[in-house]
Amino acid sequence: QVQLQQSGPSLVQPSQTLSLTCIVSGGSISSGDSLWTWLRQHPGKGLEWVGHTFPSGDAHYNPSLQGRVAISVDTSKNHFSLNLYSVTAADTAIYYCAKGPTGDKIDYWGQGTLVTVSS
Amino acid sequence: DVVMTQSPLSLPVTLGQTASISCWSSQSLVYSDGNSYLNWFHQRPGQSPRRLIYRSSNRDSGVPERFSGSGSGTNFTLEISRVEAADVGVYYCMQATHWPPVTFGQGTRLE
Numbered sequence: 001q002v003q004l005q006q007s008g009p010s011l012v013q014p015s016q017t018l019s020l021t022c023i024v025s026g027g028s029i030s031s032g033d034s035l036w037t038w039l040r041q042h043p044g045k046g047l048e049w050v051g052h053t054f055p056s057g058d059a060h061y062n063p064s065l066q067g068r069v070a071i072s073v074d075t076s077k078n079h080f081s082l083n084l085y086s087v088t089a090a091d092t093a094i095y096y097c098a099k100g101p102t103g104d105k106i107d108y109w110g111q112g113t114l115v116t117v118s119s
Numbered sequence: 120d121v122v123m124t125q126s127p128l129s130l131p132v133t134l135g136q137t138a139s140i141s142c143w144s145s146q147s148l149v150y151s152d153g154n155s156y157l158n159w160f161h162q163r164p165g166q167s168p169r170r171l172i173y174r175s176s177n178r179d180s181g182v183p184e185r186f187s188g189s190g191s192g193t194n195f196t197l198e199i200s201r202v203e204a205a206d207v208g209v210y211y212c213m214q215a216t217h218w219p220p221v222t223f224g225q226g227t228r229l230e
Contacts, residue, residue: 046224105213105215106213
C-alpha cells in the first residue's frame with residue numbers, strides 16, 4: 001500500500017518560493033502506470049488541481065498558475081516536489097500531494113500541508 | 120477548461136434516508152478509450168479527500184455498497200443509501216478526461 005508523506009514549511013514570505021516535497025513509501029515512484037499530483041484547497045473552499053508529473057519528469061500544470069509552478073520527480077529519493085514561485089497571500093492554502101493511475105489521475109491523497117503566505 | 124457543476128451545494132439529510140448528488144460537465148467526459156473519467160471524492164472536516172468512485176460507477180476498495188455512481192457523457196450522479204453519521208462532509212466530483220487542467224465541482228456539503 002503506497003503512502004504519501006508531505007514535508008515543507010508552513011510559512012512563506014510574499015514574493016518567495018513555496019517548496020513542498022512528497023515522499024513515497026510502500027512502492028516505487030517509477031512504477032509504470034503512475035501519475036504524481038499536487039493540488040490545493042484555499043481555506044474553506046473547494047479543490048484546485050495544481051499539476052502533475054509522470055515518473056519521467058514530464059509535467060503538466062494548471063494554466064491559471066501562469067508559469068509560476070514547477071513539479072519535479074527524484075526517482076533516487078522516491079519523492080516528488082512542488083515549487084511555486086513569487087507567492088502572494090492568494091497562494092495561502094492547504095497543499096496536497098496525491099497519486100493515481102494515468103487514466104483516473106487521482107486515487108490517494110497525502111495528509112495535506114497548510115501553507116500561509118505572510119510576512 | 121471543462122466546468123463541473125454540482126447540485127445541490129448543501130444537502131440536509133436524515134439518518135437512514137437516501138442522498139443524491141448530481142454533477143454536470145460542460146463537455147462530454149467520454150474519452151477515446153470509451154471510459155468516462157469521472158471520480159467522486161468525500162472529504163470529512165479536517166481530513167484529506169478520499170476517493171469513493173472512479174470512472175463514473177466503479178467503487179473503490181473498502182467503500183460500502185451504499186455508495187453508487189452512475190452516468191455518462193455530461194451527466195453523473197452519486198447516490199448514498201441509508202445515510203449514516205460518518206457520511207457527513209463535502210462530496211466532490213472531478214473530471215480527468217480533458218486536461219490540463221483536471222477540474223472539480225464546487226462540492227456538496229452533506230449535513
